[in-house]
Amino acid sequence: MNAPAGQRLEGPGLAAHIAQEPAIAFRNVSKSFADAGGAAKVTALDALDFAVPRSSITCIIGRSGAGKSTLIRLVNGLEKPTSGSVIVDGTDVSALSESALRPVRRSIGMIFQHFNLLTSRTVYDNVALPLEIAGVNRRAIEAKVMPLLDLVGLADKSRRYPSELSGGQKQRVGIARALATDPKVLLSDEATSALDPETTRSILGLLKRINAELGLTVLLITHEMQVVKQVADRVAVIDGGRIVEEGDTYSVFTRPQHPTTRTLLADVVGVHLPAFVTSRLSPEPKPGADAVVKVIFTGPNATEPVLAKLGETMGLHLNILAGAVDEISGRPYGTLVVSMDAGPETLARARGFIHDLGLETEVLGYVV
Numbered sequence: 001m002n003a004p005a006g007q008r009l010e011g012p013g014l015a016a017h018i019a020q021e022p023a024i025a026f027r028n029v030s031k032s033f034a035d036a037g038g039a040a041k042v043t044a045l046d047a048l049d050f051a052v053p054r055s056s057i058t059c060i061i062g063r064s065g066a067g068k069s070t071l072i073r074l075v076n077g078l079e080k081p082t083s084g085s086v087i088v089d090g091t092d093v094s095a096l097s098e099s100a101l102r103p104v105r106r107s108i109g110m111i112f113q114h115f116n117l118l119t120s121r122t123v124y125d126n127v128a129l130p131l132e133i134a135g136v137n138r139r140a141i142e143a144k145v146m147p148l149l150d151l152v153g154l155a156d157k158s159r160r161y162p163s164e165l166s167g168g169q170k171q172r173v174g175i176a177r178a179l180a181t182d183p184k185v186l187l188s189d190e191a192t193s194a195l196d197p198e199t200t201r202s203i204l205g206l207l208k209r210i211n212a213e214l215g216l217t218v219l220l221i222t223h224e225m226q227v228v229k230q231v232a233d234r235v236a237v238i239d240g241g242r243i244v245e246e247g248d249t250y251s252v253f254t255r256p257q258h259p260t261t262r263t264l265l266a267d268v269v270g271v272h273l274p275a276f277v278t279s280r281l282s283p284e285p286k287p288g289a290d291a292v293v294k295v296i297f298t299g300p301n302a303t304e305p306v307l308a309k310l311g312e313t314m315g316l317h318l319n320i321l322a323g324a325v326d327e328i329s330g331r332p333y334g335t336l337v338v339s340m341d342a343g344p345e346t347l348a349r350a351r352g353f354i355h356d357l358g359l360e361t362e363v364l365g366y367v368v
């Protein structure tokens with residue numbers, strides 16, 4: 001974003017202006033590779049525009065081969081775009097030479113699926129490594145490394161070697177190392193994919209804490225939708241090298257628009273109907289059939305009093321078929337599937353009654 005014409009920004013105005021700029025911006029970025037035979041081209045990213053807001057935790061999701069790794073590798077300059085520019089914290093990294101990239105890379109931390117720790121170095125020495133490379137003196141390194149090990153909960157393991165640590169502990173070392181050079185941006189390439197669900201939760205908790213305490217921007221790529229649900233403020237869906245949908249995690253997860261998003265999120269959010277219901281479900285109303293209705297609540301309001309009231313007021317017989325309460329980005333999302341013995345008119349009135357109480361409904365079909 002440029003300063004308004006004729007206006008020079010300084011002091012608080014400049015600070016506010018910088019704060020509004022995204023931490024990372026892809027501007028019309030394309031990236032193609034020669035295929036294995038070298039004859040044809042593979043388009044990994046296709047005129048992609050995308051921005052990662054400052055201090056957000058943003059997740060990129062997409063099918064295998066959609067372009068996720070290429071996108072993240074462009075951020076720290078491991079790849080150069082074929083065209084377009086990649087701006088990180090105000091610097092166009094795509095325009096920099098390898099030597100000019102070196103100091104910029106210090107402001108971009110990265111964590112990996114397989115941790116990438118040096119096995120011959122202790123925990124302390126792994127975290128110290130980027131500082132040694134940057135020429136920081138021994139005393140300053142110590143002043144930096146010990147608080148970082150404290151932050152990630154490994155102060156008592158500083159003299160251990162990676163082989164003596166669990167997967168979660170290794171990733172904590174990876175995070176401490178990534179933070180050693182005070183980055184503005186932390187990139188994560190499937191950093192929890194090799195961890196069990198409980199360890200994943202604790203690593204995500206740590207990333208959230210770091211994001212909140214240090215105001216660090218976190219950009220993650222992952223194929224684990226549970227990770228996105230737990231940690232991301234924002235989510236972007238990449239398909240065929242383009243961002244096809246993006247928004248706050250709650251909106252994207254509860255109202256996915258693009259077919260790829262719908263496919264990726266199928267079975268991730270809300271209830272799953274038992275097979276004995278789905279096998280009998282028909283899309284058209286039939287005489288004597290019950291309507292199967294999904295009732296959705298997105299706030300703290302529960303469905304049960306609503307359904308009790310509905311049954312009482314309209315004299316309907318309701319059967320609960322399935323129900324679940326999810327947490328997406330820290331907010332509850334509840335779904336309850338009921339069948340009701342209602343013809344078209346009564347069904348419309350029942351849905352109106354539920355809507356008036358602030359809940360949403362969707363007719364899934366009809367069962368005899």
Ligand SMILES: Nc1ncnc2c1ncn2[C@@H]1O[C@H](COP(=O)(O)OP(=O)(O)OP(=O)(O)O)[C@@H](O)[C@H]1O
Nearest residue numbers: 033034035042044063064065066067068069070071
């Ligand atoms: N160095 C390369 N040489 C040739 N083709 C490449 C190269 N890197 C990526 N590609 C191709 O670019 C496309 C996008 O790859 P990318 O690795 O970015 O996808 P991805 O979404 O990260 O996939 P996955 O989830 O499987 O890791 C794929 O078709 C891939 O084969």
